[in-house]
Amino acid sequence: MILKIKTSADVPSSEITPESVYHSRRDFMKVGAAGAAGLAAAAAFGGVNAPLFAQANPYAAPLNPKFTVDPAVDKLNTYEQITSFNNFYEFGTDKSDPMRYASRMKVVPWTVDVDGLCNKPGKYDVEKLVDFKQLEERVYRHRCVEGWSMVMPWVGVPIKSVLDKLQPQAKAKYVEFHTLLRPGEMFGQKTGVLQWPYVEGLRMDEAMHPLAFMVVGLYGKVLPNQNGAPLRIHIPWKYGFKSGKSIVRIRFTETMPRNTWAVQTPSEYGFWANVNPEVDHPRWSQARETRLPSLLRNRPTLLFNGYADQVQSLYAGMDKKVLFY
Numbered sequence: 144m145i146l147k148i149k150t151s152a153d154v155p156s157s158e159i160t161p162e163s164v165y166h167s168r169r170d171f172m173k174v175g176a177a178g179a180a181g182l183a184a185a186a187a188f189g190g191v192n193a194p195l196f197a198q199a200n201p202y203a204a205p206l207n208p209k210f211t212v213d214p215a216v217d218k219l220n221t222y223e224q225i226t227s228f229n230n231f232y233e234f235g236t237d238k239s240d241p242m243r244y245a246s247r248m249k250v251v252p253w254t255v256d257v258d259g260l261c262n263k264p265g266k267y268d269v270e271k272l273v274d275f276k277q278l279e280e281r282v283y284r285h286r287c288v289e290g291w292s293m294v295m296p297w298v299g300v301p302i303k304s305v306l307d308k309l310q311p312q313a314k315a316k317y318v319e320f321h322t323l324l325r326p327g328e329m330f331g332q333k334t335g336v337l338q339w340p341y342v343e344g345l346r347m348d349e350a351m352h353p354l355a356f357m358v359v360g361l362y363g364k365v366l367p368n369q370n371g372a373p374l375r376i377h378i379p380w381k382y383g384f385k386s387g388k389s390i391v392r393i394r395f396t397e398t399m400p401r402n403t404w405a406v407q408t409p410s411e412y413g414f415w416a417n418v419n420p421e422v423d424h425p426r427w428s429q430a431r432e433t434r435l436p437s438l439l440r441n442r443p444t445l446l447f448n449g450y451a452d453q454v455q456s457l458y459a460g461m462d463k464k465v466l467f468y
């Protein structure tokens with residue numbers, strides 16, 4: 144694994160522009176829909192600039208203080224760090240590939256197909272799935288199975304608020320999240336590095352857990368393509384590969400999903416992938432982690448990535464060997 148952090152000096156502004164172009168286009172589209180929300184937010188907020196602010200940028204959402212970190216322990220990574228060091232194999236396997244190439248992915252318009260064991264299957268616009276008037280900011284630790292970690296201020300809604308609209312049936316035990324399959328824009332999909340499309344899944348009670356987050360923004364702005372625009376999940380107590388990006392399909396199933404990394408290398412990756420310092424990857428220790436931008440294993444890995452008190456009841460009585468793999 145090569146850890147190479149780009150600084151702003153390494154990133155020509157021409158490579159950043161597409162994201163901001165997308166942003167303003169998106170803002171433009173949102174003004175109508177967000178107008179009413181803007182007025183309501185303005186009334187609640189009362190600030191002189193509030194109406195303009197709320198209408199222009201629905202992603203400037205309030206922090207939910209229940210879901211944040213101690214800044215003395217977990218310093219926020221910069222926007223630049225979070226958007227220039229990524230795993231998104233659809234755009235190549237180098238950490239800087241997504242930053243370079245993800246702008247090729249067309250994210251407007253974007254629809255999500257919903258199927259399987261639910262009462263409201265169909266094709267949904269993102270705006271129908273995610274209530275943009277309810278966006279909130281949450282600061283989460285993110286731990287990649289490779290050993291690096293960051294702290295991100297995401298903007299989104301609980302996954303539960305999305306799934307509830309789809310009315311999963313009692314038979315649905317799991318939910319799958321499928322990434323966009325568009326080899327013309329995602330050249331990694333012309334290679335066999337993974338089985339495409341990228342599929343991840345959760346048990347229903349995991350997906351419905353208050354921590355499980357549906358992300359549409361970062362740092363008060365629209366989610367950059369390299370981080371999984373326009374819709375990705377973040378499951379902070381699991382290794383990063385569980386958090387699928389650029390989601391175009393949500394499927395409810397009775398059987399455990401065959402997630403991409405478990406299909407690719409079943410001897411190394413499983414379905415659960417809960418973070419545990421005591422269960423090593425077959426090729427490296429998970430006892431410590433590299434909190435970027437440091438390049439050293441500078442801190443201990445935490446059980447469930449530090450969210451144990453909130454999530455361990457999900458797994459009462461289950462086999463430890465299974466759970467952390």
Ligand SMILES: Nc1nc2c(c(=O)[nH]1)N[C@H]1C(S)=C(S)[C@@H](COP(=O)(O)O)O[C@H]1N2
Binds near residue numbers: 225230341370382389
């Ligand atoms: N579609 C898709 N989703 C993906 C991946 C990927 O390659 N393709 N990589 C995963 C891995 S291994 C990690 S660590 C996180 C990285 O998210 P970030 O780039 O926003 O930090 O995305 C996850 N989601």
Ligand SMILES: [Mo]
Binds near residue numbers: 230
């Ligand atoms: Mo990862």
